Amino acid sequence: MAGRILSSKGRVIAYLPNFRVAVKHFRAFSSYNEQKLSEYYRVRRTGRKTVWPDKNLGPLGPRDSRFPLPGSIGLSSGLNTAPIEEIELPIPQAVLVPSTIADHHQDISQQLLAHADVINDDGFLPESVTPTPADLLECVAQVCPKTLCKDFQELFPDRDVLNDPLTVITLSQKTENDMSGWTPAVEEEREALLETFMEGACEICTFLQQAGYWADFIDPSSGKPYMGPHTNASFLETDERYRQFGFEIDDLGCCKVIRHHVWGTHSYIGCLFTNAPLSHPVIQTMKKNNYGPIETSEAKQ
Numbered sequence: 001m002a003g004r005i006l007s008s009k010g011r012v013i014a015y016l017p018n019f020r021v022a023v024k025h026f027r028a029f030s031s032y033n034e035q036k037l038s039e040y041y042r043v044r045r046t047g048r049k050t051v052w053p054d055k056n057l058g059p060l061g062p063r064d065s066r067f068p069l070p071g072s073i074g075l076s077s078g079l080n081t082a083p084i085e086e087i088e089l090p091i092p093q094a095v096l097v098p099s100t101i102a103d104h105h106q107d108i109s110q111q112l113l114a115h116a117d118v119i120n121d122d123g124f125l126p127e128s129v130t131p132t133p134a135d136l137l138e139c140v141a142q143v144c145p146k147t148l149c150k151d152f153q154e155l156f157p158d159r160d161v162l163n164d165p166l167t168v169i170t171l172s173q174k175t176e177n178d179m180s181g182w183t184p185a186v187e188e189e190r191e192a193l194l195e196t197f198m199e200g201a202c203e204i205c206t207f208l209q210q211a212g213y214w215a216d217f218i219d220p221s222s223g224k225p226y227m228g229p230h231t232n233a234s235f236l237e238t239d240e241r242y243r244q245f246g247f248e249i250d251d252l253g254c255c256k257v258i259r260h261h262v263w264g265t266h267s268y269i270g271c272l273f274t275n276a277p278l279s280h281p282v283i284q285t286m287k288k289n290n291y292g293p294i295e296t297s298e299a300k301q
Contacts, residue, residue: 011142012283015135019173019200022139026207029282131174131262138172138260141283144273145244154233155225156273159214167283169204169272170245171197172260180250180257180265193268194220201226201272208274211282215274225273237269245271 016022131138144152144166153161173193177186201217205227208215216227223234235241238249238256247269248259260267276282 010278011140012278014139015131016137016139017134018136019171019196022137022171023200023203023207026204026282029207029211136174138174138262139169140172140246141167141169141278142245143278144168148241148244151233151241152235152273155218155231155235156216156228157231158229159275161273164275165277167274167276167278168245169274169283170247171201171270171272172263173197173268173270174263175266175268178265179268180252190268197268197270198226201270204272205274208276208282211276213274213276215272215276217270217272220268220270235271242269 014022144161146162149161149166152166153159173196175189175193177183177189179186179190197220205215205217216225218224218235219226220237223236223239224231237258240249242258243249246261248261250257250259250265257265258267258269259265260269278284
């Protein structure tokens, strides 16, 4: 079964047959070409060799730049290189800037342009990117609007999401039952989809972390980040902020329900955050796996 992917300005959309296909894709990039990792760091070449811990200063001495990861772990390919490359990373400064009218206008414009790239005047996706009946998962990666980054800073208090790249990946699973009501069948399907999402999101985040990036996802049952520290902030599936990621929130009077642009309320939505840039190959491309090649089409600019 072949998946399909659409690239457009500010977002990448992929339709896949199931959640395991998405997990396989991220697993394939967990050990992405180590020689390209230096593209994401500023390095300064020095002739000084550092050894850590220093025999005189102990653990307070300079760290060996060959082992930059926690637990003095480094890439084996860098052990025999000379001279040593010393990594100098800028110190992030989290500055909370109040939202202005200009920020609001910019955010609305970004939403309009993002939707204009992939949606026709009648409100539907172009036929070339509409999911087929066999597609049960939609994976959308997009750059988080700056105005939302200010809100999500509360979700991830240990991250500097205002200054670092923040990519939002929404994972929509097509459901058999209408999720706007409650029946035993709906409850049973929701439990199964929750388990599928939790397992898949854990694996995807692990693979992104192995590739050198930060990643976390929102537990749909609580609206809280799953891997990060405790926070009072939440991001539930009926949160109004989902509108800025291409969803609609229907108010049914007694409750609210999220609506997918194609599958309507026959969908189950999950959300993942990472600082891997949208331009990274793990997001921009889908490798050829055992389910077949990916058709790629460019949206109208």
